[in-house]
Amino acid sequence: MADSGSNGRTRSLTLDGDEVSFQEGESLYEVARRNRRPVPTLCYDDRLEAFGACRLCVVEIEGMKSPAASCTTEAQPGMVVRTRTEELERQRKILLEMVVSENPAADISPLRGHASQELGQLAEEYGADGSRFQGARSGSSYRGDPNPMILRDYDHCISCYRCVRVCAEQEGDYAISVANRGFQTSITTEFAGRLENSECTFCGQCVQTCPTGALADLRALQSEGEVKDFELTRSICPFCGVGCSVDIMSNDDKIIGVRPAMDGPANEGALCVKGQFSWDWVQHTDRLKTPLVRENGVLVETDWDTALNRAAEGFRKVREQHGRHAIYGIASGRAPHESSYAMQKFIRAGFGTNQIDNCSRA
Amino acid sequence: MSNPLVDMEKPDVIFCIGTNMTVTHPVAATRLKKAMARGAKLIVADPRNIPLAHKADVHLPLRVGSDTALLGAMAHVIAREGLMDEAFIRDRTEGFETFRKHVEKFTPEWAEGITSVPAADIERAAILYGKAERGAIYYTLGVTEHICGVDNVQSLCNLVLMTGNIGREGTGINPMRGQNNIQGAGDTGALPNNYPGFQPVVDPANQVKFEKAWGTKIDLEKGITKVRALEIAGEEILAMLICGENTVVSDPDRAHCEHALKSLDHLVVIDIFKTETAEIADVVLPASAWGETDGTYTNTERRVQRVRAAVKPQGLARPDWWILAQLATRLGICGFEWNGAREVFDELCKLSPTYYGLDWDLVEEGRHHWPVPQKGHPGTPILHIGEFPRGRGLFMTPEYRDPAETIDDEYPVWLTTGRRLAHYHTRTMTGRAVGSEYLVPEELLEVHPDDVENWGLEDGGDAVLSSRRGAVLIKVCATTQSPRGTVFCSFSFDDVPINALTGSGYDPITDTAELKVCPVRIEPAQTDPVP
Ligand code: SF4
Ligand code: SF4
Numbered sequence: 001m002a003d004s005g006s007n008g009r010t011r012s013l014t015l016d017g018d019e020v021s022f023q024e025g026e027s028l029y030e031v032a033r034r035n036r037r038p039v040p041t042l043c044y045d046d047r048l049e050a051f052g053a054c055r056l057c058v059v060e061i062e063g064m065k066s067p068a069a070s071c072t073t074e075a076q077p078g079m080v081v082r083t084r085t086e087e088l089e090r091q092r093k094i095l096l097e098m099v100v101s102e103n104p105a106a107d108i109s110p111l112r113g114h115a116s117q118e119l120g121q122l123a124e125e126y127g128a129d130g131s132r133f134q135g136a137r138s139g140s141s142y143r144g145d146p147n148p149m150i151l152r153d154y155d156h157c158i159s160c161y162r163c164v165r166v167c168a169e170q171e172g173d174y175a176i177s178v179a180n181r182g183f184q185t186s187i188t189t190e191f192a193g194r195l196e197n198s199e200c201t202f203c204g205q206c207v208q209t210c211p212t213g214a215l216a217d218l219r220a221l222q223s224e225g226e227v228k229d230f231e232l233t234r235s236i237c238p239f240c241g242v243g244c245s246v247d248i249m250s251n252d253d254k255i256i257g258v259r260p261a262m263d264g265p266a267n268e269g270a271l272c273v274k275g276q277f278s279w280d281w282v283q284h285t286d287r288l289k290t291p292l293v294r295e296n297g298v299l300v301e302t303d304w305d306t307a308l309n310r311a312a313e314g315f316r317k318v319r320e321q322h323g324r325h326a327i328y329g330i331a332s333g334r335a336p337h338e339s340s341y342a343m344q345k346f347i348r349a350g351f352g353t354n355q356i357d358n359c360s361r362a
Numbered sequence: 363m364s365n366p367l368v369d370m371e372k373p374d375v376i377f378c379i380g381t382n383m384t385v386t387h388p389v390a391a392t393r394l395k396k397a398m399a400r401g402a403k404l405i406v407a408d409p410r411n412i413p414l415a416h417k418a419d420v421h422l423p424l425r426v427g428s429d430t431a432l433l434g435a436m437a438h439v440i441a442r443e444g445l446m447d448e449a450f451i452r453d454r455t456e457g458f459e460t461f462r463k464h465v466e467k468f469t470p471e472w473a474e475g476i477t478s479v480p481a482a483d484i485e486r487a488a489i490l491y492g493k494a495e496r497g498a499i500y501y502t503l504g505v506t507e508h509i510c511g512v513d514n515v516q517s518l519c520n521l522v523l524m525t526g527n528i529g530r531e532g533t534g535i536n537p538m539r540g541q542n543n544i545q546g547a548g549d550t551g552a553l554p555n556n557y558p559g560f561q562p563v564v565d566p567a568n569q570v571k572f573e574k575a576w577g578t579k580i581d582l583e584k585g586i587t588k589v590r591a592l593e594i595a596g597e598e599i600l601a602m603l604i605c606g607e608n609t610v611v612s613d614p615d616r617a618h619c620e621h622a623l624k625s626l627d628h629l630v631v632i633d634i635f636k637t638e639t640a641e642i643a644d645v646v647l648p649a650s651a652w653g654e655t656d657g658t659y660t661n662t663e664r665r666v667q668r669v670r671a672a673v674k675p676q677g678l679a680r681p682d683w684w685i686l687a688q689l690a691t692r693l694g695i696c697g698f699e700w701n702g703a704r705e706v707f708d709e710l711c712k713l714s715p716t717y718y719g720l721d722w723d724l725v726e727e728g729r730h731h732w733p734v735p736q737k738g739h740p741g742t743p744i745l746h747i748g749e750f751p752r753g754r755g756l757f758m759t760p761e762y763r764d765p766a767e768t769i770d771d772e773y774p775v776w777l778t779t780g781r782r783l784a785h786y787h788t789r790t791m792t793g794r795a796v797g798s799e800y801l802v803p804e805e806l807l808e809v810h811p812d813d814v815e816n817w818g819l820e821d822g823g824d825a826v827l828s829s830r831r832g833a834v835l836i837k838v839c840a841t842t843q844s845p846r847g848t849v850f851c852s853f854s855f856d857d858v859p860i861n862a863l864t865g866s867g868y869d870p871i872t873d874t875a876e877l878k879v880c881p882v883r884i885e886p887a888q889t890d891p892v893p
């Protein structure tokens with residue numbers, strides 16, 4: 001991905017009248033995007049092999065009878081390519097109208113997932129409301145899965161296969177596949193059962209790539225009633241040492257979800273079940289909200305001054321009575337550097353000893 | 363890790379040992395799956411039938427704690443077959459002749475007797491790795507949490523040195539760090555032997571450097587490790603400050619550990635929850651959590667990255683550095699007059715040779731892998747290109763040693779411990795997450811179906827698991843993921859305090875506990891629960 005084509009030789013073609021260069025192996029879609037002539041897509045995900053299913057990305061190539069899907073067509077020297085002719089735009093609108101008529105695209109909550117607005121935005125951009133193709137709605141919701149993380153709302157499935165492909169190509173899990181085509185489409189697991197009884201690891205990759213919200217983040221949807229919009233704050237997952245980049249979704253000092261950062265250097269858009277879904281402990285009612293001190297054998301709530309004075313006093317006493325080597329610090333491997341740095345400085349600068357360790361030995 | 367995560371997609375032979383990576387580092391494992399999809403071969407050394415083992419070209423199901431024998435035999439085969447990288451050995455290493463003689467006795471047949479892995483499979487694995495153009499080793503705590511953890515790591519280094527699989531793309535020796543910032547905890551000097559940036563405290567030049575920086579003369583003697591400190595708690599150690607660690611649940615030999623902490627004159631805990639450890643403290647200080655705190659982490663590939671506050675801390679909670687600064691001020695300790703995480707991090711960078719070229723603004727996008735020795739340096743994704751820190755790579759000559767305790771008539775079963783995908787550590791966080799709890803609501807002892815039958819257990823029934831240190835009640839799950847004679851569970855659940863059993867011994871050099879090996883006895887539970 002990052003280095004694709006970096007060793008290819010440079011060639012050129014004509015794109016909407018301009019001569020542009022490209023690297024061997026680049027698709028027409030990639031060339032167009034790089035030259036700020038974005039072509040609309042639905043079944044495309046940067047991280048996946050191009051699939052060529054939705055045909056929204058079609059472009060005209062001089063000398064070819066019919067338009068070609070730009071995502072699956074390799075750029076060739078001398079090609080003359082047009083991305084936005086009236087005819088192409090008309091075809092795209094018809095395609096979108098057909099899709100929308102089968103799959104209600106309006107009012108999909110952005111809480112559902114990273115790509116959940118793609119269809120809705122395109123439908124709006126093209127003024128495709130689906131009224132032209134009154135007909136059966138495709139798919140059906142799978143309500144038999146009680147897991148609290150992934151909603152399977154197949155009313156919205158458009159058979160782009162992005163979920164199936166991300167699971168196979170990115171996750172390497174092969175947990176899901178597509179059953180039936182057309183109106184009966186649904187994304188299914190082995191034996192059509194619950195996700196938890198399949199190979200699924202609940203990484204949420206399928207949720208985040210779904211362009212319609214058919215697969216959706218149920219943890220985030222918990223806030224659907226209260227929250228209209230949200231902020232994204234770039235951070236790093238708090239669990240294992242891989243250090244996946246995440247975007248924390250928050251609204252008015254409430255964390256409402258987590259999304260993978262597609263440009264995160266360690267994860268390139270991937271997360272696991274913990275990073276994706278297990279954030280609800282942060283604002284859990286069990287959180288310690290005040291300092292505590294032990295009074296008559298029990299821990300009682302107090303203010304910072306009382307607690308800090310008591311804590312300092314205890315260290316002072318032990319230093320006086322038993323010497324500075326009697327004090328020991330254990331720093332956290334889960335807190336940021338600023339915590340462990342301050343811990344070791346507190347022990348070293350405070351007591352002149354090296355009585356400090358962290359939690360890596362157990 | 364000697365190499366960055368992106369390199370996991372590039373080896374042609376992958377050797378995973380003591381790592382249940384699809385469970386412990388799932389996103390890293392996806393990269394290995396991609397390498398395999400492109401044709402890379404996979405060797406997995408693990409006692410259990412873990413998911414990675416199903417994907418392996420060669421699975422070496424060694425008896426727990428026998429890694430040194432297995433790796434010695436692999437080196438033996440590579441030497442015997444002449445698969446060494448002679449040029450690399452000549453130009454970049456020393457001690458090879460001694461090492462070659464040392465491994466002569468480690469025949470695969472000898473190793474089979476110790477590891478129970480068929481000699482032919484050891485040969486296949488050795489030849490596969492020995493012939494690799496780009497061979498990469500990945501390991502986790504399955505290698506280090508043994509009394510011979512250092513020997514195991516040295517044995518892996520030997521393989522790397524003899525085949526020249528280091529200092530190049532898609533190769534290397536890659537320990538995967540288990541916690542989000544455990545790498546950073548070491549980097550920042552929260553170690554009894556090193557100042558920030560791994561500068562030894564025994565070096566007088568470093569003493570001078572930090573005296574200048576902080577205005578205090580600090581001992582030239584190393585401190586003791588946490589393990590030793592807990593041993594002499596109540597006698598020589600009388601006050602402890604524990605930050606963000608649930609020692610009571612995570613550390614081996616729980617009874618001993620709880621007793622140690624209770625015998626202190628003064629225990630202060632900084633944490634985000636009232637953990638089992640906080641429950642026994644004299645003072646508990648509420649810390650701001652992930653999502654509420656600005657700061658920096660360093661991941662397993664030495665990439666320094668920014669974490670950011672998205673919301674206000676709960677209640678009165680404050681960042682750890684603020685709490686420590688407040689404590690310091692009250693004790694008359696200078697140098698804690700920081701106005702934010704940025705100032706703390708920038709101070710660290712100035713004092714650490716590995717971070718010297720970094721500052722708060724530069725880590726904004728997480729582009730650097732340390733070491734970043736000076737400003738303008740691009741960082742070091744791949745370590746040991748051209749040279750090792752000590753110059754030449756030194757071959758070591760570890761011998762196989764039995765675990766601290768081995769199975770006998772009284773404790774005839776091997777217990778090994780690890781993690782669950784949906785949970786993290788002692789579950790203080792994921793135990794309060796709806797999704798994780800839905801997937802893994804309770805701990806289960808994984809027992810081979812034949813053993814379930816032979817030992818009179820029942821799938822889904824309760825069993826009493828006991829070691830020389832204690833006993834726990836646990837539900838049994840029949841699964842071929844465990845080999846016969848070895849059982850597995852995680853240490854995440856406080857109601858199944860598996861650390862009541864573990865803690866038979868420690869590595870003599872690092873004091874790392876032997877959490878991966880513990881002889882136990884298993885009996886069906888009577889109706890009376892264990893005390
Ligand atoms: S959550 Fe992950 S593993 Fe499960 S179906 Fe979706 S992509 Fe596949
Ligand atoms: S998302 Fe999963 S793999 Fe990534 S850092 Fe978090 S715990 Fe590790």
Ligand code: FES
Pocket residue numbers: 040041042043044051052053054055056057058069070071072
């Ligand atoms: S994006 Fe090219 S066919 Fe769907």
